[in-house]
Amino acid sequence: MTHPYDGELRARFGLDPDRDSAPGGDPAEEIPQHAWLRQVLMRRTQRRFQPRRVPESLVRLLLAAAFSASSKSDFQQASALWLRDPARRERLAGLFPDMPWIGGAPVFLVFLGDAQRLARIGELRGHAQDNGTMEGFFNPAVDAALALQTCILAAETLGLGCCPISVLRNRIDEVARILDLPDLVFPVAGLCLGYPAQGGFISMRLPPAATIHIDRYDDSRLSELVDGYDRRRDARHSIADRQRLPERFGTLPFYGWSEDKARQAAMPEGIGFAAYLKAHGFAFDEPATE
Numbered sequence: 001m002t003h004p005y006d007g008e009l010r011a012r013f014g015l016d017p018d019r020d021s022a023p024g025g026d027p028a029e030e031i032p033q034h035a036w037l038r039q040v041l042m043r044r045t046q047r048r049f050q051p052r053r054v055p056e057s058l059v060r061l062l063l064a065a066a067f068s069a070s071s072k073s074d075f076q077q078a079s080a081l082w083l084r085d086p087a088r089r090e091r092l093a094g095l096f097p098d099m100p101w102i103g104g105a106p107v108f109l110v111f112l113g114d115a116q117r118l119a120r121i122g123e124l125r126g127h128a129q130d131n132g133t134m135e136g137f138f139n140p141a142v143d144a145a146l147a148l149q150t151c152i153l154a155a156e157t158l159g160l161g162c163c164p165i166s167v168l169r170n171r172i173d174e175v176a177r178i179l180d181l182p183d184l185v186f187p188v189a190g191l192c193l194g195y196p197a198q199g200g201f202i203s204m205r206l207p208p209a210a211t212i213h214i215d216r217y218d219d220s221r222l223s224e225l226v227d228g229y230d231r232r233r234d235a236r237h238s239i240a241d242r243q244r245l246p247e248r249f250g251t252l253p254f255y256g257w258s259e260d261k262a263r264q265a266a267m268p269e270g271i272g273f274a275a276y277l278k279a280h281g282f283a284f285d286e287p288a289t290e
């Protein structure tokens with residue numbers, strides 16, 4: 001029996017869902033068919049947009065969906081900033097000339113981890129708290145990420161395309177000034193939004209055998225699984241002609257995803273973000289116990 005999501009699982013993982021039991025599991029078991037799930041499995045980031053306007057009421061609806069995401073302890077520590085002022089948008093986009101979609105997308109949102117609101121609510125109610133702890137940082141970061149992804153899925157459901165933008169954190173001081181961010185509020189990622197100008201392509205994911213662990217963590221097959229993934233991904237979409245920093249790392253006859261990501265991760269990113277957070281309310285301590 002062919003797996004009901006055969007096409008989507010092949011597209012996402014480049015594997016045969018029946019033969020390579022991992023992506024699809026046992027197809028003999030009943031699996032509901034659902035168009036939305038197909039769309040999630042086939043989703044992709046978009047960076048080029050039609051000039052078509054996205055109505056304000058639609059953006060507000062997507063934000064309502066975003067804030068329907070789960071929230072740790074119902075603390076509701078995500079915020080979103082809709083950057084509508086052309087002058088501020090231009091200043092922000094000017095910081096990242098390599099990513100013209102930041103200035104060009106019809107809509108630009110910024111999803112913020114917001115530890116300040118809960119701290120202020122503590123003050124309003126007269127209950128002292130310290131929300132600059134590690135927990136105080138982590139919970140808003142997770143809330144903002146969940147709101148971001150919920151916004152993306154809602155937008156894609158309605159035919160829009162999105163591109164999250166975490167590069168904002170690489171120029172955090174300037175970004176915080178442009179957006180007037182107070183202490184204890186930090187960007188998790190921006191979000192470009194609009195009607196896609198192209199079909200885009202599905203980014204193949206690591207095999208589930210590398211990312212899903214049953215009962216106990218086991219990465220003993222990582223090397224072999226990554227090698228296979230590199231080959232499958234290369235066969236679909238080669239990046240051999242885009243070797244990163246050859247003057248530092250050399251040029252390889254086979255250049256796959258893992259080499260590219262290892263090179264990328266070896267270069268520092270987000271410099272200044274930790275210092276910014278420490279200077280703006282986060283001590284990252286353990287919570288004080290009485």
Ligand SMILES: Cc1cc2nc3c(=O)[nH]c(=O)nc-3n(C[C@H](O)[C@H](O)[C@H](O)COP(=O)(O)O)c2cc1C
Binds near residue numbers: 168
């Ligand atoms: C938190 C986060 C931050 C990202 N930041 C950027 C960014 O700054 N610029 C960019 O062009 N894409 C960015 N992306 C998009 C990723 O590059 C993209 O999701 C990834 O290549 C996988 O592609 P897919 O979403 O089409 O599967 C970001 C994605 C996430 C989830």
